[in-house]
Amino acid sequence: xxxxxxxxxxxxxxxxxxxxxxxxxxxxxxxxxxxxxxxxxxxxxxxxxxxxxxxxxxxxxxxxxxxxxxxxxxxxxxxxxxxxxxxxxxxxxxxxxxxxxxxxxxxxxxxxxxxxxxxxxxxxxxxxxxxxxxxxxxxxxxxxxxxxxxxxxxxxxxxxxxxxxxxxxxxxxxxxxxxxxxxxxxxxxxxxxxxxxxxxxxxxxxxxxxxxxxxxxxxxxxxxxxxxxxxxxxxxxxxxxxxxxxxxxxxxxxxxxxxxxxxxxxxxxxxxxxxxxxxxxxxxxxxxxxxxxxxxxxxxxxxxxxxxxx
Amino acid sequence: xxxxxxxxxxxxxxxxxxxxxxxxxxxxxxxxxxxxxxxxxxxxxxxxxxxxxxxxxxxxxxxxxxxxxxxxxxxxxxxxxxxxxxxxxxxxxxxxxxxxxxxxxxxxxxxxxxxxxxxxxxxxxxxxxxxxxxxxxxxxxxxxxxxxxxxxxxxxxxxxxxxxxxxxxxxxxxxxxxxxxxxxxxxxxxxxxxxxxxxxxxxxxxxxxxxxxxxxxxxxxxxxxxxxxxxxxxxxxxxxxxxxxxxxxxxxxxxxxxxxxxxxxxxxxxxxxxxxxxxxxxxxxxxxxxxxxxxxxxxxxxxxxxxxxxxxxxxxxxxxxxxxxxxxxxxxxxxxxxxxxxxxxxxxxxxxxxxxxxxxxxxxxxxxxxxxxxxxxxxxxxxxxxxxxxxxxxxxxxxxxxxxxxxxxxxxxxxxxxxxxxxxxxxxxxxxxxxxxxxxxxxxxxxxxxxx
Numbered sequence: 001x002x003x004x005x006x007x008x009x010x011x012x013x014x015x016x017x018x019x020x021x022x023x024x025x026x027x028x029x030x031x032x033x034x035x036x037x038x039x040x041x042x043x044x045x046x047x048x049x050x051x052x053x054x055x056x057x058x059x060x061x062x063x064x065x066x067x068x069x070x071x072x073x074x075x076x077x078x079x080x081x082x083x084x085x086x087x088x089x090x091x092x093x094x095x096x097x098x099x100x101x102x103x104x105x106x107x108x109x110x111x112x113x114x115x116x117x118x119x120x121x122x123x124x125x126x127x128x129x130x131x132x133x134x135x136x137x138x139x140x141x142x143x144x145x146x147x148x149x150x151x152x153x154x155x156x157x158x159x160x161x162x163x164x165x166x167x168x169x170x171x172x173x174x175x176x177x178x179x180x181x182x183x184x185x186x187x188x189x190x191x192x193x194x195x196x197x198x199x200x201x202x203x204x205x206x207x208x209x210x211x212x213x214x215x216x217x218x219x220x221x222x223x224x225x226x227x228x229x230x231x232x233x234x235x236x237x238x239x240x241x242x243x244x245x246x247x248x249x250x251x252x253x254x255x256x257x258x259x260x261x262x263x264x265x266x267x268x269x270x271x272x273x274x275x276x277x278x279x280x281x282x283x284x285x286x287x288x289x290x291x292x293x294x295x296x297x298x299x300x301x302x303x304x305x306x307x308x309x310x
Numbered sequence: 311x312x313x314x315x316x317x318x319x320x321x322x323x324x325x326x327x328x329x330x331x332x333x334x335x336x337x338x339x340x341x342x343x344x345x346x347x348x349x350x351x352x353x354x355x356x357x358x359x360x361x362x363x364x365x366x367x368x369x370x371x372x373x374x375x376x377x378x379x380x381x382x383x384x385x386x387x388x389x390x391x392x393x394x395x396x397x398x399x400x401x402x403x404x405x406x407x408x409x410x411x412x413x414x415x416x417x418x419x420x421x422x423x424x425x426x427x428x429x430x431x432x433x434x435x436x437x438x439x440x441x442x443x444x445x446x447x448x449x450x451x452x453x454x455x456x457x458x459x460x461x462x463x464x465x466x467x468x469x470x471x472x473x474x475x476x477x478x479x480x481x482x483x484x485x486x487x488x489x490x491x492x493x494x495x496x497x498x499x500x501x502x503x504x505x506x507x508x509x510x511x512x513x514x515x516x517x518x519x520x521x522x523x524x525x526x527x528x529x530x531x532x533x534x535x536x537x538x539x540x541x542x543x544x545x546x547x548x549x550x551x552x553x554x555x556x557x558x559x560x561x562x563x564x565x566x567x568x569x570x571x572x573x574x575x576x577x578x579x580x581x582x583x584x585x586x587x588x589x590x591x592x593x594x595x596x597x598x599x600x601x602x603x604x605x606x607x608x609x610x611x612x613x614x615x616x617x618x619x620x621x622x623x624x625x626x627x628x629x630x631x632x633x634x635x636x637x638x639x640x641x642x643x644x645x646x647x648x649x650x651x652x653x654x655x656x657x658x659x660x661x662x663x664x665x666x667x668x669x670x671x672x673x674x675x676x677x678x679x680x681x682x683x684x685x686x687x688x689x690x691x692x693x694x695x696x697x698x699x700x701x702x703x704x705x706x707x708x709x710x711x712x713x714x715x716x717x718x719x720x721x722x723x724x725x726x727x728x729x730x731x732x733x734x735x736x737x738x739x740x741x742x743x744x745x746x747x748x749x750x751x752x753x754x755x756x757x758x759x760x761x762x
Contacts, residue, residue, distance in 0.1 A: 045500075046500040047669070049668050049708050050669075069707065071500065071710075074500050093704075094708050097703075097704030097705075098669055098670060098704075098708065100704070101672075101673035101674055101677075101704070102673065104673050137680045159669065160672065162667075179495065179666070182664060183662060183663065183665065183672055183675065183676065184661065184666065184672050184673060184675070185666075186665075
């Protein structure tokens with residue numbers, strides 16, 4: 001098995017593992033941020049360029065460094081590879097550049113955005129962004145579009161990560177969801193505003209790293225950090241029925257799929273579980289869903305025993 | 311008079327028809343290759359010739375061909391990149407217009423060398439008339455037995471198709487071209503895997519420029535060694551240069567690599583000097599993507615050597631004082647041209663053509679375009695100039711495909727060489743709307759060709 005060294009930490013990983021996945025095995029600060037890569041979606045990644053790293057030694061056989069920064073979500077590790085992520089000023093500089101690029105056309109409307117508090121772009125900007133902007137032009141804006149009764153597309157916030165495109169492609173038989181136009185006028189769109197009609201279409205909301213795709217049944221109901229996320233399950237004939245229910249007191253405000261530490265869903269849930277089952281009696285609540293300590297959501301200490309509603 | 315290899319017969323009336331082309335020795339290369347050579351021998355000749363890709367990157371063609379994976383039972387493909395859309399480059403159009411059979415001949419020989427039985431010409435969507443022009447020529451070649459089953463009784467079969475793009479510069483990038491040919495959105499793929507391993511329909515694929523494939527014909531006819539004698543150093547053979555801008559005689563010229571830029575620019579045989587007796591200000595020697603050169607660096611390198619039209623000499627001095635041969639789009643600017651406006655125009659093009667897949671290129675090109683527009687229209691600030699340099703730096707090298715680099719280099723080089731002009735636009739916001747900076751504050755005399 002190839003051994004790879006990332007920022008000085010050595011890890012042994014199976015053949016064909018990407019640098020990003022190897023870094024995730026190490027964990028902590030050496031994990032490059034990823035806005036477009038999604039481990040459970042085929043073909044995702046390589047686009048946002050936030051996960052760029054420097055390969056200082058290509059492999060044991062060929063110790064030369066790679067000439068350019070590489071997307072760690074795509075580059076497969078070789079035995080003896082040495083990678084610099086946070087230990088390379090070049091990488092951090094490039095990452096700051098990418099964050100700036102992602103933010104110049106982002107509306108920064110976090111105060112009214114439902115994604116705030118669980119937004120990957122927010123975390124990324126907090127860590128790598130500047131306090132002020134050098135962009136002095138009008139930002140790109142779009143009309144909001146309803147994709148069916150449950151999903152709202154707010155293209156202005158989109159960073160074109162293509163995750164939702166992959167979800168739609170891999171879920172639906174007909175190709176109705178994709179990217180139109182090019183360059184900075186590209187937009188996510190459904191074919192002539194046709195709704196994605198699939199029992200799993202709601203998952204585009206979960207994979208969206210920003211607030212471009214939001215749950216219409218939850219929009220403006222509450223800030224996420226006022227809610228208590230609880231692992232719950234129910235018998236479902238379409239999906240695994242394992243979800244997180246977001247509760248306020250004993251009321252269920254919204255249902256999402258379970259995400260791992262990197263915000264990635266492994267068991268996608270169906271629309272029935274997500275949008276229609278919001279009664280307390282629909283779900284068997286297991287206990288608090290663990291959310292990383294740095295997140296604003298864990299600030300309300302919902303994991304404390306006395307707050308748990310059973 | 312320079313030696314012509316590709317365009318030798320271009321002036322002959324009706325050379326685009328099969329009969330005339332055949333009468334002037336056309337399809338000799340196919341006969342020679344298919345009947346007397348093995349595919350590996352053809353590849354070996356191309357390697358010996360030192361032919362380098364004519365599309366812009368200048369990668370040795372023979373080496374590219376030898377990288378092609380050859381797994382058993384998997385078809386291989388040869389694609390011709392005729393998606394010529396770079397501002398300032400129009401050599402392939404000329405070649406396909408006048409000598410469509412030369413390209414077809416080159417493709418038959420190259421396909422034979424690579425063991426491909428299906429080949430495609432991916433042509434730019436805007437070249438609509440050329441699509442029909444090529445299809446007619448292909449039909450003629452089929453009728454004469456140069457394409458199809460059992461060519462010349464050798465048992466080799468080849469089908470050749472023309473496929474038009476839908477009008478996107480990005481589809482000139484080889485993986486985007488493949489995606490587009492497969493019927494998808496023309497987004498560049500993430501490499502590796504390279505097309506030589508997984509290209510069209512996940513099969514090994516070689517993508518070559520029109521001119522490169524046409525150059526295979528004289529290489530097979532005369533031998534690789536003979537071809538390698540033309541040119542200078544590692545730049546062998548001839549190159550089509552599409553000269554445009556403020557020159558007396560714009561057009562497509564075939565030059566032997568190694569021709570001095572000064573001769574090319576001022577000699578009556580070629581460009582014939584600057585139009586209206588004006589002075590040279592700048593030159594973009596290889597199409598809009600390559601760094602711009604200010605006039606002292608056009609004809610001489612930084613070390614005082616004469617600059618030649620070759621891959622090495624034009625790149626002499628790296629990005630600080632050099633440029634690139636690129637695709638051979640030779641754009642000349644006289645003293646009255648505004649470099650800021652030109653840079654803005656190029657950037658506007660890249661903004662429009664960016665595929666929007668990766669963030670630095672998608673957002674960065676739009677940002678640069680807006681800042682340059684502001685500068686050009688007298689609303690700029692001094693800090694904008696450094697901002698542009700910084701944006702260009704953050705795009706360069708951080709994107710999936712080379713379009714990001716191509717968008718960053720013209721901006722970075724224009725500011726490096728013409729910073730005074732950018733600053734003048736900031737200092738004189740009213741004046742810059744009325745007239746151009748020209749060579750106003752620059753008194754350096756311009757080299758006089760007549761005494762050289």
